[in-house]
Amino acid sequence: MILEPAVLEALRGRLIVSAQAYPGEPMRTPTTMAQIAASAVIGGAAAVRVQGLADVQFTRSAVEVPVIGLWKDGHEGVFITPTARHAIAVANAGAHIVAIDGTRRPRPDGLDLKTTITMIHEQTHALVMADCGSLKDAFNAVEAGADLIGTTLAGYSGEREKTQGPDLDLIAAIAAAELDRPLIAEGRIHTPAQARAALDAGAFAVVVGTAITHPASITGWFDVALRA
Incomplete structure (x- = not known):
């Protein structure tokens, strides 16, 4: 399906769940990620976010909510769907x-953000979510044609300090700028209270990943607390 404005509007004030596992982990299979995504939808997720072409394909078959797809290639610098080729492949998946x-x-690939987004729009039916790290990124992404703005890279791109929880100041700053794009809060949102705070700071919707879908991290939090 093509994501109509009414479907996108249905995400307002809602939870998006990111289902991802790292290479080498037992859960790092497309079928498992699709099952986790489907379980999240049962729990109330209005959309899901998954990584990898196969994960996108399996998840599309498992859920009836919007699927946000990405392709991580590398570990440093620009590695979240880093090129137009990656992006078009994710859309086609x-x-x-x-x-x-x-x-x-x-x-x-040497392309600027605007050229990349234009290619995605011209060659696919997908919308584009720009994972930003700063207010300047958000302004630039809107100018480049992004359909949604995310705070995913706040604290990871070198422009802002990594906050303990979500970067609420950045969320509030982008919301105050009134960029006329849905603002998706993402990054280090580990509790329902933090998710609510992100929404109250001006986010259109909130992405939660690790705290819901990554057992290794969640187990580690409890283990550290007990050993302290």
């Missing part, structure tokens, strides 16, 4: 929304 690095850093 079935993602309704393609999440890409939305920072102002140089991209591996």
Whole structure:
């Protein structure tokens, strides 16, 4: 399906769940990620976010909510759907929304953000979510044609300090700028209270990943608390 404005509007004030596992982990299979995404939808997720072409394909078959897809290639710099080629492949795999690095850093294929987004729009039916790290990134991403703005890279792109929880100041600053794009809060949101705080700071919707879908991290939090 093409993501109509009414469907996107249905995400307002809602939870988006990111289902991802790291390479080498037992859960790092497309079928498992799709099952976790489907379980999240049962729990109330209004959309899901998954990584990898196969994960997008399996998840599209498992859920009836919008799927945000991305393709991580590498571990440093621009690695979240880093090129137009990656983005178009994610869209063709079935993602309704393609999440890409939305920072102002140089991209591996040498294209600027505007050219990349234009190519995605012209060659696919997908919307584009720009994962930003700063207010300047957000302004630039809107100018480049992004359909949604995310705070995913706050604290990871070198422009802002990494906050203990979500970067509420950045969320509030982007919301105050009234950029006329849905603002998706993402990054280090580990509790329902933090999710609510992100929404209250001006987010259109909130993405939670690790705290819901990554057992290794969650177990580690409890283990550290007990050993302290």
